[in-house]
Amino acid sequence: MDTGFLSNLLLVVESGSMAEAARRVGVTPAAIAQQIQALERELGVALVMRAGRTVIPTEAGQRVVERARSLVRGFDELKALAQEQEMGGELRVGTITSALLSVLPDVLARFAAAFPQVKLLIRAGTSTELFEALQRGEVDVAICLHPAFALPKSYDWHLLREEPIVVLAPARFARADPHELLRREPFIRYDRALGGGKQADQYLRRAKIAPRELFELNSLMAIALMVDRGLGVSLVPDIGTPLTKGLRLARLPLPEETEPRRFGILWSRASTRSRVIGGMIECSAEVLRR
Numbered sequence: 001m002d003t004g005f006l007s008n009l010l011l012v013v014e015s016g017s018m019a020e021a022a023r024r025v026g027v028t029p030a031a032i033a034q035q036i037q038a039l040e041r042e043l044g045v046a047l048v049m050r051a052g053r054t055v056i057p058t059e060a061g062q063r064v065v066e067r068a069r070s071l072v073r074g075f076d077e078l079k080a081l082a083q084e085q086e087m088g089g090e091l092r093v094g095t096i097t098s099a100l101l102s103v104l105p106d107v108l109a110r111f112a113a114a115f116p117q118v119k120l121l122i123r124a125g126t127s128t129e130l131f132e133a134l135q136r137g138e139v140d141v142a143i144c145l146h147p148a149f150a151l152p153k154s155y156d157w158h159l160l161r162e163e164p165i166v167v168l169a170p171a172r173f174a175r176a177d178p179h180e181l182l183r184r185e186p187f188i189r190y191d192r193a194l195g196g197g198k199q200a201d202q203y204l205r206r207a208k209i210a211p212r213e214l215f216e217l218n219s220l221m222a223i224a225l226m227v228d229r230g231l232g233v234s235l236v237p238d239i240g241t242p243l244t245k246g247l248r249l250a251r252l253p254l255p256e257e258t259e260p261r262r263f264g265i266l267w268s269r270a271s272t273r274s275r276v277i278g279g280m281i282e283c284s285a286e287v288l289r290r
Contacts, residue, residue: 003075005035006068009047010138012036013065016054024123039064073137091276092121094130094139098196098220099263101241103161103287104143110283118276127195127263134266140273141280142266145195156269158281160288162260163237165199167252168227174250179209181252186232187211191218196261200235203258224249237261 011021012032022029040047047061057065095104100122108120125133127144134142134155143160151157167178169185182204189211190197197218204211214232217223221243223234228247237260238251265284267277 003072005039007072008032008035009039009061010065010068010072012048012055013057013061014138016056018055069136089273089276090119090121091141091273091280092123092139093141093143093280094123094125094133095143096127096130096145096263097124098237098239098241099143099160100124101221101243102239103284106287107280107284110287111280114283115276115279118279126193131266134268140267140271141277144263144266146262146264147266148195151266154269155266157264157266158284159262159264160284161240161264162262163196163239164260165196165203165235165254165258166238167233167254168224168236169233169250169252170227170230171248171250173233174252176252178252178254179207181233182207182209182211182235185212186214188223188226188232188234189213189216190220190223190234190236191216194218196220196237199237199259199261203235203254203256207256 008021008025011024012018015021015024018029018032018036022032025032036047043060043064045060045064046058047064048055049058049061050056108122111118112120123130123133123139127142127147130139130142130144131147133139146157146159167181169176169178169181173181173185190200192198192201217226220236220239221241223236224244224247226232227234228249265277265281267274271277
């Protein structure tokens with residue numbers, strides 16, 4: 001039985017879509033369907049079925065999925081153990097999108113130069129999704145916001161960056177009062193389902209500011225572009241991305257103290273890829289020192 005086929009079955013069940021699973025691994029949906037059919041022939045049972053537009057496991061498929069997770073994780077750990085001495089193999093990295101837009105490309109470039117024998121597999125998601133993927137063994141390391149809860153002792157955390165919450169406004173408002181802007185100008189809200197959006201919402205509540213909300217977005221780059229076009233102002237983490245250098249933006253510090261957004265590297269202490277993860281942390285430290 002091909003463990004790669006089992007791994008892709010898990011992706012189908014997780015995403016509810018053969019097309020999405022195919023997109024994540026870079027193959028066609030037809031190839032994913034053929035792999036699942038091969039598993040079904042080998043096991044003698046139907047593993048998935050359609051419920052509207054979603055693909056869900058059958059009763060037998062659910063039993064297989066529960067066991068397949070540990071089998072796939074065990075095989076990955078065995079392969080990593082065999083390759084650990086050479087610092088080779090794969091490193092599965094889950095990351096929040098804003099890290100991909102700021103410091104992470106430099107870190108990955110440094111890591112790829114230092115460890116060319118390691119293949120990096122990058123997966124984007126929210127911090128909550130990445131922590132859950134780490135718990136399930138689907139990623140080796142998560143670059144995410146520090147969880148709002150106390151981390152289990154079985155996990156380690158390395159801070160990469162602290163980002164202050166700022167008022168993002170068109171450049172012509174560079175000398176304006178940030179609170180007055182939030183009250184007066186149309187407001188482009190950062191998604192409250194995300195860590196930085198929650199922090200911004202908490203600040204507005206503490207400051208007793210009820211902004212004139214225009215819309216709510218989960219993309220910091222989209223927000224920056226709309227602020228540049230004069231559509232309104234926003235309250236966001238200052239991610240320091242080079243992609244906004246050409247935009248006419250003002251970043252105004254808040255008059256009241258607030259916690260910065262913190263993101264870093266999270267991994268399991270029991271990971272068989274600990275030496276490779278340590279190499280990524282070293283590369284991160286070198287990039288951030290520069």
